[in-house]
Amino acid sequence: MSAVLKAPLVVEFPFTRSLGPVQSAFLTGLRERVILGVKTGDGRTLVPPVEYDPVTAEELHDLVEVAPTGTVTTWAWNPAPRRGQPLTTPFAWVLVRLDGADTALLHALDAPGPAAVHTGMPVRVRWAGERTGAITDIACFEPCDGRRAEPTGHTGAFEDPVTGIVAAARLDYTYSPGRAQTAYINALSGRRTVGERCPSCRKVYVPPRGACPTCGVATSEQVEVGPRGTVTTFCIVNIKAKNLDIEVPYVYAHIALDGAGLALHGRIGGIPYDEVRMGLRVEPVWTDGARYPDHYRPTGEPDADYDTYKELL
């Protein structure tokens, strides 16, 4: 068995999120170097503030300023910072209860080593140089002498409040399609199409995924199909997709390659779009260096009889 294919796969997305009144005030406050909590019905102050009481589910809105100094309630020394974390040098993860708050905020603490960190230690906020209204406006915490900084007396009302955040997310994978699809992709590099036959129902699946979705059993017998096939059904695309270099209208079709037990998708070319029809016999057109057929064109054969492809619609 040849080695399975592998390739880098990056999933990246700028999640754009809107803020409610409480989160908006908190994050706007960070931009202005003000830290706000929210008061609960029983008089606790939650920092970071939430819109609903985690115990009673009561809606919360009474903002109250707390100090930029506080106490470490627990910590963990991180000797090898990872991508995206607040500091690039070794640091401590900390939960910090800010002075005036009853709950703790998660962030990073810049300290020379684990021996310099302990639960109960006093810390203060180190602000980021550029602040946009995000949790990262707190660059990190740093050790301090324990004197409490005074709140500024802010009411929590801001001009030009932040109403949303963009939370960029990126995850890196090494994707492997597994044995069956590796064989399919390797065959395509020789301009051949290979499926797998189900040992139970005898259908040939293409592209193969190693299992018959009807019978739920493993497939392994490789079968070459095509290159010619029959259009089983189609649609006419009239709207140009972004970044797609194909003139509209064009035809996108289901094509049952000869010998295959189900149809593939493909574009039909070499024929006016309004002359494409069910039963049209087609063959793949490859362009130089391509990894799959660019499109399918008519072979000139007579149309296939409906009965020969009606099970493949």
Add this chain to the structure above:
Amino acid sequence: MTSAPRDREIAVVAFAQTAHRRTSEELSEVEMLMPVLHEVLDRTGLKTADIDFTCSGSSDYLAGRAFSFTLALDGVGAWPPISESHVEMDGAWALYEAWTKLLTGDADTALVYSYGKSSPGSVRDVLTRQLDPYYVAPLWPDSVALAALQAQALIDARDTDEPALAAVASRNREAATTNPHAQLRGPVPQGDYLVQPLRTGDCPPIGDGAAAVILAAGDRARDLCDRPAWIRGIDHRIEAHGLGVRDLTDSPSTRLAAERAGVFERPVDTAELHAPFTAQEVVLRKALRLGEDVDVNPSGGALAANPIMAAGLIRIGEAAARIHRGASDRALAHATSGPCLQQNLVAVLEGERR
């Protein structure tokens, strides 16, 4: 089918799992899963067409692809059409949904499966995406870092210390020597700090794996299994998402789920706990009031194999399998999800008197 009697009894009648490995890159997800599905069906003699309801658990973030579970359905055989559902959670929660379906009387048998391939990505990074997206996720605190905060809180509270945590690691992996499916077995060095106070030995192995369970109701269960593992109670509870709001040295959600599931009505002899990190076993033992007389994680637990999304279902499966073979009469199974034991599911399984 008519409405279910209030006392409808439901049991786990079969369990199967993969040999969990660091990587299974030669296999697609469906190729990894399919042998487990065949094995669990073979144990009962059932075919896909005989199963009334199917429910699965998995995560698109592990796969890095949207709707990845639909591809895994190829291994089930979804023609003729089946009644199917999915949870983006550990399979233990898929089992909860299936149990509820059986309780309604709409189904007599259910297939529950779950799987996770961690090898293509980085689990520590992937799990950050389940955190609060406003205040926490932008800092990218990884799963080990959050578990380490909980461990330090326990140490500060004098609930444990580093030698005690090492003993938890060692006992679980010693137990795993008799588990042919486990990924880490026998003595494993405690190693260096990954995030202090947690050393590599305090953390679960990262691996790929799958598991499947069959549930059946009433006499159907007795037909399919010599000694069904009857689910006497099952409940799941969640705590506030803010870590700074919670007391990390305790697990009130586990305790409440256990109360509702009936754990404290009579002693259990076995407990399969889903504690991926050593310190979490300390929290769970306290929350569940487990004494030294209870056999905790005879399978080796999540410290021996922790296929994400399947490890919780495996706890239920291992507890049930012990009842099937007569090694337990009343067992507790626990599954967790989220950072620092945020969500917890507890089930009580019993075998009939022999």
